Amino acid sequence: MVTGQFFRKMGAAIAAATALVPAAVSAQDAAVLTQNDAGGYAEPGQFHLQESVTPIMDSIVAFHDGILMWTIALIVLFVLALLVVIVVRFNAKANPVPARFTHNTLIEVIWTVVPILILVVIAIPSFGVLSDQMTVPDGERKYLGANIFSLGEVEVPEATITIKASGEQWYWNYEYVDQGVAFDSNILSEAEIAEFKPGQPRLLAVNNELVVPVDTTVRLQVTSSPTGVIHAFAVPSFGIKVDAVPGRLNETWFNARETGIYYGQCSELCGKDHAYMPIAVRVVSAEEYEAFITAFAESRNYAEAASLLPAL
Numbered sequence: 001m002v003t004g005q006f007f008r009k010m011g012a013a014i015a016a017a018t019a020l021v022p023a024a025v026s027a028q029d030a031a032v033l034t035q036n037d038a039g040g041y042a043e044p045g046q047f048h049l050q051e052s053v054t055p056i057m058d059s060i061v062a063f064h065d066g067i068l069m070w071t072i073a074l075i076v077l078f079v080l081a082l083l084v085v086i087v088v089r090f091n092a093k094a095n096p097v098p099a100r101f102t103h104n105t106l107i108e109v110i111w112t113v114v115p116i117l118i119l120v121v122i123a124i125p126s127f128g129v130l131s132d133q134m135t136v137p138d139g140e141r142k143y144l145g146a147n148i149f150s151l152g153e154v155e156v157p158e159a160t161i162t163i164k165a166s167g168e169q170w171y172w173n174y175e176y177v178d179q180g181v182a183f184d185s186n187i188l189s190e191a192e193i194a195e196f197k198p199g200q201p202r203l204l205a206v207n208n209e210l211v212v213p214v215d216t217t218v219r220l221q222v223t224s225s226p227t228g229v230i231h232a233f234a235v236p237s238f239g240i241k242v243d244a245v246p247g248r249l250n251e252t253w254f255n256a257r258e259t260g261i262y263y264g265q266c267s268e269l270c271g272k273d274h275a276y277m278p279i280a281v282r283v284v285s286a287e288e289y290e291a292f293i294t295a296f297a298e299s300r301n302y303a304e305a306a307s308l309l310p311a312l
């Protein structure tokens with residue numbers, strides 16, 4: 001759709017214009033960035049959203065760069081113009097005798113109705129993206145993808161893998177539901193990163209990453225330990241964020257198209273170590289995943305199975 005494309009391009013231009021200050025990236029950071037070149041976490045000094053690797057994040061980026069940035073920019077310009085008019089025409093010198101009226105029915109109706117219309121225009125694609133996130137693909141349903149104005153553009157294959165992420169105090173537990181095997185994922189200290197996973201980002205690197213195959217639809221069930229508290233599972237590059245609630249099984253999905261490690265964080269204030277329970281999802285090739293999951297299901301030993309994957 002031509003208008004959709006135009007709006008998206010202009011929106012991206014506005015977003016880029018706000019990022020005039022270049023990101024200050026030191027040589028050390030640059031090394032880390034190349035290692036994770038798929039953009040699995042926010043870079044130092046970053047503007048704009050993290051790089052997208054899923055259809056859901058594509059639609060979020062399109063929504064943000066398109067209709068949302070346009071709406072915001074036009075409202076800002078309009079308010080600025082009103083302020084300029086007021087300053088120039090209605091200052092004490094230019095307008096010594098002010099008008100005495102206090103009501104104007106027409107203008108009051110307009111400034112009530114127009115914001116409602118703006119919200120409706122924003123809400124329609126927003127709810128489309130939201131329902132996409134919440135509906136696990138069955139192979140039939142169409143998804144919005146990078147062009148949220150042409151409904152039904154992206155096809156997503158049926159979910160073939162089910163993973164249950166459970167928020168614990170304070171780390172994540174992941175279960176490969178089909179195989180019935182689970183493991184804990186804990187944050188690494190800076191010393192541990194230097195020793196075991198050099199180059200991985202501070203406060204985001206974990207000992208055991210969640211391993212998933214590329215180009216595969218993963219059904220993600222999210223919950224919290226029965227005696228625990230509410231957490232939230234969020235991975236920005238995937239465009240997912242779901243509450244992890246004790247006694248409740250929430251569901252979302254992702255289908256990552258690039259290999260790499262994608263980081264996220266608990267996104268519900270959950271207690272003393274809320275900031276120290278990062279999420280790391282390692283997307284590998286189908287063959288690598290097959291070797292990993294077969295070994296893990298057999299040995300029930302994560303470290304042993306993960307040693308089959310290429311070194312990080």
Ligand SMILES: [Cu+2]
Binds near residue numbers: 267
């Ligand atoms: Cu938490």
